[in-house]
Amino acid sequence: MRAKFAYQCQGCGALAPKWSGQCSDCGAWNTLVEIAYSGRPGAAENRPGDVSAEPPRACMLEAISPAEEAGIPSGVGEMDRVLGGGIVAGAVVLIGGDPGIGKSTLLLQMLAAATGEGKCSGLYVSGEESAQQVALRSRRLGIDGARIKLLTETRLESILGVAAQEAPRVMIIDSIQTVFTEALASAPGSVGQVRESAAQLIRFAKSFGASVFLVGHVTKEGMIAGPRVLEHMVDTVLYFEGDDSSRFRILRSTKNRYGPVHELGIFAMTEGGLRPVTNPSAIFLQRHAQSAAGSVVMVCRQGTRPLLIEVQALVDQSFLANPRRVAVGLDPNRLAMLLAVLHRHGGIVTHDQDVFVNVVGGIRVTETGADLAVTLAVLSSLRGRPLPADMVVFGEVGLSGELRPVPNGNERLREAAKHGFRRALVPKANAPRREMAGLEITAPARLEAALASI
Ligand code: TYD
Ligand code: MG
Numbered sequence: 001m002r003a004k005f006a007y008q009c010q011g012c013g014a015l016a017p018k019w020s021g022q023c024s025d026c027g028a029w030n031t032l033v034e035i036a037y038s039g040r041p042g043a044a045e046n047r048p049g050d051v052s053a054e055p056p057r058a059c060m061l062e063a064i065s066p067a068e069e070a071g072i073p074s075g076v077g078e079m080d081r082v083l084g085g086g087i088v089a090g091a092v093v094l095i096g097g098d099p100g101i102g103k104s105t106l107l108l109q110m111l112a113a114a115t116g117e118g119k120c121s122g123l124y125v126s127g128e129e130s131a132q133q134v135a136l137r138s139r140r141l142g143i144d145g146a147r148i149k150l151l152t153e154t155r156l157e158s159i160l161g162v163a164a165q166e167a168p169r170v171m172i173i174d175s176i177q178t179v180f181t182e183a184l185a186s187a188p189g190s191v192g193q194v195r196e197s198a199a200q201l202i203r204f205a206k207s208f209g210a211s212v213f214l215v216g217h218v219t220k221e222g223m224i225a226g227p228r229v230l231e232h233m234v235d236t237v238l239y240f241e242g243d244d245s246s247r248f249r250i251l252r253s254t255k256n257r258y259g260p261v262h263e264l265g266i267f268a269m270t271e272g273g274l275r276p277v278t279n280p281s282a283i284f285l286q287r288h289a290q291s292a293a294g295s296v297v298m299v300c301r302q303g304t305r306p307l308l309i310e311v312q313a314l315v316d317q318s319f320l321a322n323p324r325r326v327a328v329g330l331d332p333n334r335l336a337m338l339l340a341v342l343h344r345h346g347g348i349v350t351h352d353q354d355v356f357v358n359v360v361g362g363i364r365v366t367e368t369g370a371d372l373a374v375t376l377a378v379l380s381s382l383r384g385r386p387l388p389a390d391m392v393v394f395g396e397v398g399l400s401g402e403l404r405p406v407p408n409g410n411e412r413l414r415e416a417a418k419h420g421f422r423r424a425l426v427p428k429a430n431a432p433r434r435e436m437a438g439l440e441i442t443a444p445a446r447l448e449a450a451l452a453s454i
Contacts, residue, residue, distance in 0.1 A: 007032040034192035036183040071211075071258065072120060072169075075113025078267060078276040079106070081303070082238060082251050084259010087114060087170060089209045091258060092202050094176075096216045096227030097240035102249055103215050104129070105273050106240065107172045108138060110213075115147040120169035122147060123162070127154040127178030141273040154188065156181040156197045160204055168210055173201060175215040176230070191229055198230050231255060242269075243362040248283060249274065250363065253303075262366065263303030281308040281419055284361040291389035294381030297421070298373035299394045299412035300365050306408070306415040308392065310360040311370065313377035318354040329359030330370065338375050338397060345401030346451050348379060369406035371397035372425070372450065379451065387454060388423055392416040395427040401447045405429035413439060425450060 007016045010033055014025035022029050071086030080086050083093070097103050108124065115122040126134050131152050138145050149166055153159050156179050163171060173179060179197040180188035187193065198214060205212040214234065216227035231237050235257040242249035251265035266283070267274040277283060285297065285308050294313045299306050318324065327335040335357055342348045357374055359365050372395040380387050387393075394412055396404040406412075409430030416424055417439045424441045431443035444450045 006035055008035045033195070034184050034186045034190070036181070036196055072114065074110045075116060076106075076110050076276065078251065078265030079110050082253045082263045082265040083236065084253075084256050084263070087211045088235075088258050089169070089211060090206050091236060092198075092205050092212045092214065092234040093236040093238060094214045094216055094227055094230050094234045095238045095240055096218050099217050101240050101242060102267075102269055102274055103240055104134075104174055105137065105141065105269075106249075106251070106267070107174065107213055107215065108134070108143065109141060109273050111148055111170060111172055112138070112141070112143040112145075114170055116144070118147065121149070121166070123149045123151060123166050123168035123171045125151045125153060125159055125163075125171065125173050127152070127173070128175055154178045154180060156200055160200065163204060163210070164208070167208060170211045170213070171205075172213045173215065175217055176201075177217055195229055195233070198233055202233060241362075246362060248277070248361070260303060264305075264307075281306075281415065284309045284363060285419070291386040293384050293386045294377055296373045296377040296380065296387055297392050298370055299392055299416050300367055300369050301406070301408055301412065302363075302365075302367075306412045307363075308415060308419055309363060309365065311373045311377045312358045312360060313374065313381045314356040315350065315353045315378055315381040316356075318352055320354070323350075323352065324354040324356070326354075326356045328357070329362070329364045330357055330374065331366075334368075334371070335374065337399070338371055339378065341397055341399060341401060341447065342375055342378065345447050346375075346379070348382065348451075350378065350382065353382065367406070368396040368404075369394045369412075371395065372403065372427070372447075375447070376425075376450075376454065390421050391423040391425060392421045393425045395425075395430065397447055403427035403445060403447060403450060413441070425453065 007019050009023040009026060009028065010031040011023060011028040012026035014023055016032060019032050023031050071088040073086045074080050095103055111122045111124055114120060131150055134150055151162055176194055176198055177189040180193050181196050184192050184196055201212055216230060218227060236253065237255040239252045239254060240249060241252065247269045249267045249269055253261050253263050255261060266277040266280040268277055296311050298309055298311055300309055325332060325335055339350050339355060355378060373393045375397055376387060376393055394406060396406055398404050405427045409426060410432050413424055413432060413436055417436060422438065422440060424439055426441060426443050428443045428445040431441055442453050444453060
């Protein structure tokens, strides 16, 4: 049956025959999105993911044997780390990122590695670039294209037709914003098109057991029709980020049904494509000849490995009624809280100072283990006195001024020792039971004692 065009409110689910700015049911504005709708509520085509005509049956959880979901290694180590082991059959992965960050490069390299030596078949669907452009890139990357099929197409029905014929083990859609389905009248890239196309591709992945990678551009203006509208539909969400000025790129997982989240994969963009960075601590740490005020090296833990990162603070007298607090790579609310703790428990006044804190290297720190480092960096800048250059710091600062332990303390200390640090300032509960060779550890229980010790 040919689908009729209809609109649905994203807030309350009400259907409307025509688009309008406001939903007539719930009154919300700008929530109407075009959907494929046949006229009957609950009709098969309104329910993505419904592939069989058999009546469904419930079964006991214990009777289900989980499929071996180890996944095949993608051939790119940093990618496997972020995916949680490898490429899982039937999994749908969304890779978001700014235009030009290197998503196409990464996926082409991954596809080449995954399909290499006849391990599996791959299909690369490009809706953005011509076959010549993709071929040019693959030459530049030194990829042997013998096992990769390329399709330049944007019509979803054609893509699915080719995919069903080729039955690839890994399929890449570059990008989901260019794909459109004839079932909807709206333009490619609109919320309705992106969602409906993705739903059909997900259905294909699940029924053919293919792994599908969707590229999604993050749009500057509020991520409309970007990866955000797909995040809940796919199995894994990865973001590829990095500074324009820096050649380093970070692949981060924010959702993963097959592995851990907040895992980081770190790459360097070179002439010959993306190269995995095996010792990331070394790149985030530009060691200065002499230590500078306001700079503190901390050991944070992103995903499953420790990373040495430099935190910088600049504290300067403010002439504003509301002094500025700027945190780059860090939660600004956390900074405000730490300044309050510093005042209340350390007696250090910053209410007449502008405070800027930056995590070097464009990395974003989400764990509380950075608290102590941020606090000390602020104090060091305020006093204009540098901390010892061979000192690392980590630990959470509580509201009552206590220093709380963070997970995997010993591993963090070992990472610091490996990079030549000689001193560590950590919460008391993170002090190792046995001495660590070459590392002098100070482990106070409270912030006051930590401040006094430096
Ligand atoms: P691309 O993968 O096209 O980005 P996206 O798909 O996310 O839009 O990569 C874009 C940038 O990467 C481009 O500016 C050039 C650079 N690049 C290199 O530096 N080296 C390379 O080998 C390749 C292929 C690209
Ligand atoms: Mg691209």
